Amino acid sequence: MITLEMTDRVTLVTGAGGGIGGGIANVFAQAGAKVYAADLEWEDAQATAAPLLSEGFAVEAVELDVTRKDRIAALVERIVEKDGKIDHLINSAGIMVSKPYMETTDDEFRKILEVNLVGVNNCCQAVLKQMIPRRQGKIVNVLSASSRMGSDFFSHYSASKFGLMGLTQSIGLAAARHNINVNGICPGVVITRLGEKQGGRLIQQMARYSGKDEALLQENVRKSIPLRRFQSGEDIGHTALFLCSDLAANITCQAINVCGGMRMN
Template identity: 40%
Template sequence: MFEELKDKVAVITGSAGGIGREISQKLANFNVVVVGIDNDKKRGLETKEIVEAGGHAAYYEPVDLSDESDIKRVFEIIQKNIGPVDILVNSAGVCRPMPFMKTTKEIWDKTIEINLTGAFLCIQQVINGMVERGYGKVVNISSRSGMIGSKGFASYSASKFGEIGLTQSVANEFAKNHINVNAICPGIVFTPMWEKQLDDYISLKGYNPDDMQAELVRKIPMDRLQTEEDIANAVLFLVSDMSKNITGQALMVTGGY
């Protein structure tokens, strides 16, 4: 199964994160050549080493996704030294939950820069090559917050709603070139990013820290939080031939929440 993925080159942004790391491992298990890009060099290299320990090809390049020139630099290195990019997964993201009137322009700008503008710039770096080859898969990791806005997530929701709009627009424009562009909208996944925002989230929502996870699970019809593997499985489906007639979609992976 998924033999068509053998030796394809996939760039995963945010490869140092929990979801990015799981996606890297999942694709590598099906003989995809994985290239992780992230600003966290320590964890980015750890992801590379984990994938290599499984006997698979993996690379890592540091990048600042808020810097257009750095993004161009990294993709030039990848395409020169590794090969044309067949698959792009925009998994990098930042989030600072806080009341709307406490959200500074600095926080707003940084969130939009990484979550939305970074995805836009990365797609621009690979799309021409995909057009030339008549093949390409782009998956943007948006969020349930990109479908349903909620209290305290103004900048994050705006970036993730924007990512879905970006997905739909690029999908429509390049469908004739046999390029599939889709988004995945995870629900709650406890990742390193979640751990960083936990105190802010608890304060914002008024949860008792000891009861928070149980409160979150109670909202989910399938009665469990999502895992990194749930998201990676959805990515695998969307980059495989099983989804070759699916484009411009935003797939909710939320357990029904």
């Protein structure tokens, strides 16, 4: 029987308090997995977990800073103690700074790399330590359409996501000999709070710097997408679910665009 059911599987989602991570947690919980919804902001993780819990799905909200290796190791240990394993790691935690290239500071660049690149590496290494002896596991990293094309308005974010593409391929090669699949997903545009804490969301910042109307700009961005619609967190979750399923057993070191046709490479 062909199935995407994830009963008895254990899934750790980082950035699960966000728009995309929340959508991913939602999809895996509904597929039957036990989901650990991890986020820097416990209240946001809880906001993802609470409605799912009330519907009877197995979700636990956890506070996690992906830049803290000690905290990651402690969480992995706790999950393994409780559930015996981690089957899937989905790295969705990320931050973005959008402003003209010459205005971006060194500190902003370092912080983006620390969360988007080093943070993912921290989680991959910690979880692989328990996946490798079992010769079983799937990792999915949330990359970006900006992993494929540079930008002068979110240049350092783009650099972090290009780096994450290379890291995903490299970890995929290292993990392949242990029967573990590592892939990436490149979302196009999902309307979330991404960037809000770093000065403003992308379209908000575009409006601010250009003096154009934000709603009009958002509509123009939507119309520039071949399928004429933004992606949702669940769109990304569905692709992650496929990549973590047996149907994708022969797929590794790949990056899949989920962008309504915005990118074709």
